[in-house]
Amino acid sequence: MAHEEHDVAAPTVNIRQGGARRVNAQDVTIRQGGAIQVSAGTVRLSQGGVGLAMAHQATLEQAAAQAVVARDTVTMDQAAAGVVMARQAQARQSAIGILVANEVQGDGLRVLINVRSAFAFGAGLGFALALLRLLRRR
Secondary structure, eight states: OOGGGGEEEOSEEEEESOEEEEEEEEEEEEESOEEEEEEEEEEEEESOEEEEEEEEEEEEESOEEEEEEEEEEEEEESOEEEEEEEEEEEEESOEEEEEEEEEEEEESOEEEEEHHHHHHHHHHHHHHHHHHHHHHHO
8 A cells, every 4th residue: 555655663763854654663763854653662853853752762852743752751952842741851942832741850941831730721711611600690
């Protein structure tokens, strides 16, 4: 099939100035390229992009990702991600839309929504909706 030619499965995958639809490997390195979905033990992304990265450890340097899910650590250096979920997140001069992590270390890290602000937003929204419901009954 035509779609299978863009799927890559191997113990180690290196992509340079190229792309793949799905990558499944123990060790993945992407430089100046991209992939839609990466599943690996270790992911290294440099000057590229990925839709979804699922790994034990992930490193993004001058790169972008829609979502990064790591069992252990996500390290970002001048990178951006929509959603980051990890045990530990380390970032320098990076931006994250939604961050869910047990430990966060960063210098120049910008986070739109973290766990604490998500709970606060949810509580405020719940209170406002409850108040509107009470006012409508009168």
